[in-house]
Amino acid sequence: MADKKTIGIYKAYLKEHLSKKRYTHSMNVANSAVELAKRYGADADKAYVAGLLHDVAKEIPALELAAIVSKSSLDVCDIEKKAVPLFHGIAGAELVQTLFDIHDPEIISAIRYHTVACGNMPKLSQIVYLADLISADRDYKDVKKMRKYAEQSLEKAMFEALKFSIKDSVEKGNTIPVSTLEAYNDFADNSK
Structure with missing residues (x-):
């Protein structure tokens, strides 16, 4: 996938555009994603890149994120268009295409859905979603408990992670994107 020089470019960009705490988180997610990819038979190089870049847009001001989201060619539901905390996943998926010329659909999907999940969720997207949660x-x-689930089964970990996320959103009175509910329904059906 990406050579050391290219990874160095990604890291340099992140160091310049993210706080030290967010950069450390990005490195941790990349490392967790590699571990999960090796455990569950996904491409470890793609997992590293997607994990590393998943929060590339996290610290961009909300107005700039809103502009990127409004122009996005990705599938974005109305709920997401109104939820500022969800903008960075959509914007990040757009930015890696323009900033780094990354067009791999697995990596784009993993960055896009690392916060909200989606129905028929690809394996790499599941891995980055979980890596973000357990870094x-x-x-x-x-x-x-979530780390233990992630060691046992990708499907079980996703189901538990989605239950946790939805419960947390409900308790906070937040809206829930359609893609999150679709993901939950998929994993609920598979857990029976």
Whole structure:
């Protein structure tokens, strides 16, 4: 996939455009994504790139993100167009195409859906979604449980992660994108 020089370019961009904390998180997600890719038979190089770049747009001002989202050629539901915290996944998927000439559909999808998930979710997208949730810097209440699920089964981990995410959104009174519900329904059907 990407050679060391190209990875160096990605890292230099992230160091310049992200806080130290967010850059560390990006590195941790890349490393977790590689581990999960090796465990579950996905492309480890693509997992590294998608994990590394998943938050490339995270610290762009909301107005700039909104402009990118409004022009996006990706499938974006109305709920996402109104939810500023979700903009960075869509914007990141757009930016890696223009900034780094990355057009691999698996990587684009993994960055696009790393926060909201989607129905018929590709394996690499699942891996980056989970890697983001269980990366070494995460310390929320159930993170150890989520890491354990991720070691046992990709499908079980996704189902538990989606239940956790939806419950958290409901408790906060947040809206839930259609793609998240579609992902949940897919994994709920498969868990029976």
